[in-house]
Amino acid sequence: MADYTVNDLENWSYYQYPKLFLSQRSNAYLKNEYGDYIRDEQGNKIITHKVRETSSYAQMSDKAKTLYMILFDRLCLSFKTNQELIKSGVSSKNLDFVDSNGATYIIFSYEELMDRMDIGSRSTISKLKKELLEQGLLREQRMGINKPNRLYPQKLDEQRKIIERRDLETDQLIDCFDYQGQRIEMKKSVESPRLTGSPKNGLPKSGLLEVQKVYGTKPEYKQIDKEEEEEEAPEKNTLSLTELETSQEEQLVQEKQEALKLKYGEAASQMIDEAVLSTHQNLKNAAYYWTYLLKALDNAEALFKLKQAEPKAKTPKPKLKKKDIPNWSHPHYENHTTEEELAQLERIKRETLEKLAAQ
Incomplete structure (x- = not known):
């Protein structure tokens, strides 16, 4: 193992992985009417629910995503080659890998893709290309017998983004919105979309109102x-x-x-x-x-x-000291009054009653 240095980053090259190919989560926080965060006693922001950003692209297989990155990398190479040709004085009409409509294409044989992806089956490459075709990420044009097909990698559509609102405790789907924040209706069973493209400009026309198959067995969304x-x-x-x-x-x-x-x-x-x-x-x-x-x-x-x-504060009951506890409340108190003392109390009581009666 070895750590990267600044000089290493200049010498390495990587395939670009689009963020729309991944789902990501974040938290939504409680705010007041002025848009300020409300915090708890520890100063932490209060989470109200979870937010999950995804798209129909995220449901593709990993190998299909890898194939798109390989095709896009070859497309970038074509762009770079044509830029160098233009700088050298070559006319735009004589550029390589540019069709009559001005769209850039690439050539990639099955054998080359199989070798690049370490796949030994031609049918597997066909299935991966079909995934990209269904998602509107690839357009293929046949050029005739014994001629390689032209491949047109298509632009990613930001309108495919879906924002889910999920319960904080159960993670249950509560609501979902499109890339503009418009609510999307959830339907249990609908047909899969068919994406169509225009050979003229090479850009697929996938409308916002088409059904997007987002979860397979999970609910599907419809604008x-x-x-x-x-x-x-x-x-x-x-x-x-x-x-x-x-x-x-x-x-x-x-x-x-x-x-x-x-x-x-x-x-x-x-x-x-x-x-x-x-x-x-x-x-x-x-x-x-x-x-x-x-x-x-x-x-x-x-x-x-x-x-x-929040923990409820309990008010502690005051503990009485032993000397402050009266005799009559003591659980083990015994009356030690003598017979003589009782007779004296009775005499005082009788004399008091006689005086009250005389008045």
């Missing part, structure tokens, strides 16, 4: 679209897109309230009241009422958990 809803049920769907989103937000709030009641019982009523009060006091745009209320419910639950976690 809410007014026209698509109307095609499925033209007679029933009379809501506008804004009204549709509002009704879904309201449903999420109702589900959240029911979950709080089921989990916390009577304490949930106080949390709900606090969330509603906070919403009415701080909300400036009524169009976002249900969105704000949903967030306020999360905050109220987080504060309740924080209070429950």
Whole structure:
């Protein structure tokens, strides 16, 4: 083993691994109405829920991701070669690996890919290329008999990014949003998407509203679209897109309230009241009422958990010293009054009563 030095980094080369190929997690923290973090007694920020960023690319096999990196590296080599040719005075019409539309392609034989990836099966390379084709990351153009196909690695689509909101304790999926922050509807069973590309410019046209297969056996996501809803049920769907989103937000709030009641019982009523009060006091745009209320419910639950976690201070009972304890309260006290003393007390009592009667 050996550590890297600054000089070593200049002499080594690596394949670029796109971040969209990986899923990553982070935490969401509790904030007040001014956007400042709320901290506990130890000064730590309070976590409200988990955030998981993923994409349909993350579900590809590791070998398919490796194949894309190899193809992209060869594409970068083509770019570099053409830049050197342009600097030397070569016309853009005479550049290598550029088609009539100006798109850059690469040539990679099956044998070369098999050797590069240490794969002994031609069919395995075909399956990996098919994965990239289905994800819209590769376009292949046949050039005829005994001629190698042209490979066009495609650009990654940032619109494939999906942001999941998950429960802090159970990690259960609560909600999910697209790259613009728009809520995505979760559906249990839908067909896999078919991505189509344009041979003219080499860029796939994958719309935002297409179904993205994100989890396999887990829920799949579908962007809410007014026209698509109307095609499925033209007679029933009379809501506008804004009204549709509002009704879904309201449903999420109702589900959240029911979950709080089921989990916390009577304490949930106080949390709900606090969330509603906070919403009415701080909300400036009524169009976002249900969105704000949903967030306020999360905050109220987080504060309740924080209070429950705080140790309750017990007030110690004062200990009486032995000399301060009266005889009548002593558990082992015995009456030592003599018969003579009792007779004297009885005489004093009788004389006192006679004096009171004489008055």
